[in-house]
Amino acid sequence: MNYFWMTVILLVTGASAVKIDVSVMEGDSVTLYTDVTKTQDNKVQWYYNSGRIARITGDPNKTCTDVQCNEGNWRFRDRLHLDHQTGSLTIRNITDTDSGLYKLQIIIPSSSISGKIFNVTIHDVSAAERNEMKRKSVKEGESVTLDPGVMKNTNDLMTWYFNDICMTEITGDPRSSADVQCEDADERFRDRLKLDHQTGSLIITNINTADTGLYNLQISSSGFSIMRSFSVSVTGECNVIIHCLHP
Ligand SMILES: *[C@@H]1O[C@H](CO)[C@@H](O)[C@H](O)[C@H]1NC(C)=O
Numbered sequence: 688m689n690y691f692w693m694t695v696i697l698l699v700t701g702a703s704a705v706k707i708d709v710s711v712m713e714g715d716s717v718t719l720y721t722d723v724t725k726t727q728d729n730k731v732q733w734y735y736n737s738g739r740i741a742r743i744t745g746d747p748n749k750t751c752t753d754v755q756c757n758e759g760n761w762r763f764r765d766r767l768h769l770d771h772q773t774g775s776l777t778i779r780n781i782t783d784t785d786s787g788l789y790k791l792q793i794i795i796p797s798s799s800i801s802g803k804i805f806n807v808t809i810h811d812v813s814a815a816e817r818n819e820m821k822r823k824s825v826k827e828g829e830s831v832t833l834d835p836g837v838m839k840n841t842n843d844l845m846t847w848y849f850n851d852i853c854m855t856e857i858t859g860d861p862r863s864s865a866d867v868q869c870e871d872a873d874e875r876f877r878d879r880l881k882l883d884h885q886t887g888s889l890i891i892t893n894i895n896t897a898d899t900g901l902y903n904l905q906i907s908s909s910g911f912s913i914m915r916s917f918s919v920s921v922t923g924e925c926n927v928i929i930h931c932l933h934p
């Protein structure tokens with residue numbers, strides 16, 4: 688990075704830049720939003736602890752992520768994804784060494800430079816605790832509780848997905864305690880879901896083997912969103928084949 692850009696960044700990330708705190712758990716996928724629509728002219732750049740990690744401009748040849756932007760720096764490998772419409776940045780499978788300041792710079796030629804700073808911190812949760820929270824093994828007919836592991840912020844929108852199909856949503860409006868059914872909600876869970884509005888926990892009752900799979904929780908905040916995954920495996924009631932024969 689040359690001296691000129693360094694100076695620009697220092698100016699941008701000074702008093703004027705919006706600062707957003709982002710708290711995640713290891714293994715999460717986090718998306719940092721630009722809140723702009725990329726146009727032909729403007730340029731969006733992302734810096735991590737002052738090294739450039741992503742850039743998108745009107746020229747597709749100048750769009751880059753990670754090592755392409757910052758020669759010899761392999762820190763994110765293929766965990767960065769840049770949305771070409773908005774310039775928003777997704778960091779997948781975040782690790783504790785990814786914490787720090789992510790700086791966004793939006794340059795509109797001969798008009799303005801604006802920016803945001805995302806202060807990303809990683810929850811202090813041990814691998815064993817995380818495993819217990821995110822990997823559930825239950826027997827057919829039982830209930831399972833998927834706990835987000837954090838207190839719900841009042842303005843967050845929490846959306847639960849099963850194999851990428853929306854199950855249910857918890858809105859940020861504290862006056863409304865009603866669960867919102869997703870438009871194309873999966874019928875298989877009809878009358879079997881309960882939500883804890885304090886924590887955002889999802890309880891699935893009377894579980895069956897077809898409920899085995901990957902559950903995702905999306906937590907949408909102002910300026911960013913987090914995707915956290917849970918795996919549920921359901922074992923049949925009987926494991927001796929002869930007792931499993933149904934009439
Ligand atoms: C991008 O690069 C390719 C090959 O290097 C070149 O043919 C093309 O014209 C370039 N596109 C722009 C918009 O500069």
Ligand SMILES: *[C@@H]1O[C@H](CO)[C@@H](O)[C@H](O)[C@H]1NC(C)=O
Nearest residue numbers: 713714715779780781782783
């Ligand atoms: C996430 O990263 C860890 C190492 O930090 C790795 O062991 C794990 O396999 C990765 N998970 C996915 C889904 O890529």
Ligand SMILES: *[C@@H]1O[C@H](CO)[C@@H](O)[C@H](O)[C@H]1NC(C)=O
Nearest residue numbers: 706708709787788806807808
């Ligand atoms: C980022 O957040 C952490 C945890 O809240 C805090 O200790 C740290 O000072 C913050 N960094 C900046 C530059 O604001």
